[in-house]
Amino acid sequence: MAKRRLRGWNPPLENINALVASGGPRLLARSRELVVTNGYAANACEAFAANLVGDGIKPSSLIGDADLRDRVQRLWLAWTDEADADGLTDFYGLQAMVAREMFVAGECFVRLRTRRGEPGRATGSSGPANDGLLVPLQMQLLQSEMLPFEKTETAANGNRIRCGIEFDLIGRRVAYHFRRRHPGDSTDQGAVIPETVRVPAADVLHIYRPIDAGQIRSLPHIAPAMVRLFLLDQYDDAELDRKKTAAMFAGFITKTAPEEPMMGEAEADLDGAAIASLEPGTMQVLLPGEDVKFSSPADVGGGYEAFQYRTLLAVSASLGLPYHLVTGDVRQANYSSLRAELVEFRRRIGQLQHGVLVHQLCRAVWRRWLETAVLSGALGLDDPAFARPVQWIPPRWDWVDPLKDIQAQVLAMEAGITSRRKVVEATGYDIEEVDRENTADAERAKRLGLSYRTSPGETQGARATAPGAPAEPNDKG
Numbered sequence: 001m002a003k004r005r006l007r008g009w010n011p012p013l014e015n016i017n018a019l020v021a022s023g024g025p026r027l028l029a030r031s032r033e034l035v036v037t038n039g040y041a042a043n044a045c046e047a048f049a050a051n052l053v054g055d056g057i058k059p060s061s062l063i064g065d066a067d068l069r070d071r072v073q074r075l076w077l078a079w080t081d082e083a084d085a086d087g088l089t090d091f092y093g094l095q096a097m098v099a100r101e102m103f104v105a106g107e108c109f110v111r112l113r114t115r116r117g118e119p120g121r122a123t124g125s126s127g128p129a130n131d132g133l134l135v136p137l138q139m140q141l142l143q144s145e146m147l148p149f150e151k152t153e154t155a156a157n158g159n160r161i162r163c164g165i166e167f168d169l170i171g172r173r174v175a176y177h178f179r180r181r182h183p184g185d186s187t188d189q190g191a192v193i194p195e196t197v198r199v200p201a202a203d204v205l206h207i208y209r210p211i212d213a214g215q216i217r218s219l220p221h222i223a224p225a226m227v228r229l230f231l232l233d234q235y236d237d238a239e240l241d242r243k244k245t246a247a248m249f250a251g252f253i254t255k256t257a258p259e260e261p262m263m264g265e266a267e268a269d270l271d272g273a274a275i276a277s278l279e280p281g282t283m284q285v286l287l288p289g290e291d292v293k294f295s296s297p298a299d300v301g302g303g304y305e306a307f308q309y310r311t312l313l314a315v316s317a318s319l320g321l322p323y324h325l326v327t328g329d330v331r332q333a334n335y336s337s338l339r340a341e342l343v344e345f346r347r348r349i350g351q352l353q354h355g356v357l358v359h360q361l362c363r364a365v366w367r368r369w370l371e372t373a374v375l376s377g378a379l380g381l382d383d384p385a386f387a388r389p390v391q392w393i394p395p396r397w398d399w400v401d402p403l404k405d406i407q408a409q410v411l412a413m414e415a416g417i418t419s420r421r422k423v424v425e426a427t428g429y430d431i432e433e434v435d436r437e438n439t440a441d442a443e444r445a446k447r448l449g450l451s452y453r454t455s456p457g458e459t460q461g462a463r464a465t466a467p468g469a470p471a472e473p474n475d476k477g
Contacts, residue, residue, distance in 0.1 A: 034229055103221045145182055
């Protein structure tokens with residue numbers, strides 16, 4: 001390790017928290033600008049959020065009492081439309097916004113806002129109204145800039161404040177010191193005293209993926225690819241401008257007598273250069289000694305495509321995203337390569353879904369929502385712990401060839417390798433909801449005298465046999 005080639009490599013021994021505190025604000029500013037101005041970065045951000053959240057990571061209650069479970073699920077579904085404190089989207093739209101912030105800033109803060117009750121109003125069977133809400137709870141998303149990186153000090157109560165987060169003497173998070181206004185929002189004017197406000201940690205969810213032990217803040221997910229994306233954007237812009245400039249010149253005329261004007265020649269400009277225009281069907285007679293040399297702009301070269309491909313491949317690897325999701329280029333892809341690439345990518349996405357979004361966001365919101373619903377009387381329960389068991393179902397994965405995947409799932413169920421519940425949940429749906437819909441569809445079809453090739457509960461696929469029909473001699477099903 002001390003050989004000649006490594007003698008000049010002496011990285012400083014710095015903790016990740018020190019790196020985040022010193023370089024966080026600049027990295028964050030560059031990341032936000034890159035995602036807005038660079039097409040590849042913007043596309044990668046949307047692909048990251050779409051695969052991480054999709055149309056939402058949704059709860060499936062595990063309450064044993066069917067009636068109570070149905071009441072909880074229905075109340076939750078109604079509340080999701082009211083979850084956003086800004087009123088711009090629903091709970092699942094907030095999940096997508098959190099996912100984008102994780103890509104751009106590496107972290108996102110969610111403040112749980114308890115609303116005031118209005119016992120004088122009623123909302124039917126859902127319980128008393130609270131500030132016009134079924135459950136008096138809303139979520140407010142706060143960007144990373146709202147928690148100052150530079151706020152590292154000792155609080156008046158003796159607690160330590162590190163990068164805006166207050167810790168007690170045994171290292172637990174007890175509060176967050178948020179700015180009252182975004183530092184980059186010039187439209188929000190006015191003096192603020194004090195500059196920050198202390199918010200208890202019980203009301204704040206800090207969503208980020210810790211990559212090192214003891215890490216308290218995060219860095220943008222796009223950080224490893226920033227330099228390449230920025231320089232590649234500059235190179236592409238310079239190449240495009242060079243081609244545009246070269247294409248403006250049709251040809252160059254050499255004259256033996258510069259004082260004599262040519263046909264179509266305009267007056268000279270301030271620099272003494274005159275331009276002769278060309279029109280369709282023009283025949284120009286040249287004087288003796290005059291010559292025309294047409295412009296031959298240099299091409300980008302045969303290595304341009306290969307250079308772009310290798311650079312964008314490195315960018316995709318830095319982002320942890322498949323190449324075709326970053327660039328939209330599938331020319332060199334086939335079914336096998338796409339599938340192999342997506343399998344590895346979805347393993348990583350699964351880690352983020354269950355280890356970050358479900359653990360840090362979904363479970364915490366569900367617990368707080370239940371407590372608030374019980375206290376407000378919206379559920380008619382005395383103990384929220386009774387309704388707390390829940391599992392979160394991520395969005396379904398769509399494959400390149402869904403027929404093969406469905407056939408494989410059917411074979412796995414028939415062999416007892418997996419259960420029907422697992423297969424249904426893999427599609428992003430709740431099996432009990434699917435069963436209720438199948439039952440309702442079957443009853444309606446029977447009532448109306450409708451007949452289909454297959455019905456819910458019957459054997460599906462090529463091996464299906466008509467009821468009462470004898471099996472073929474070679475039928476092993």
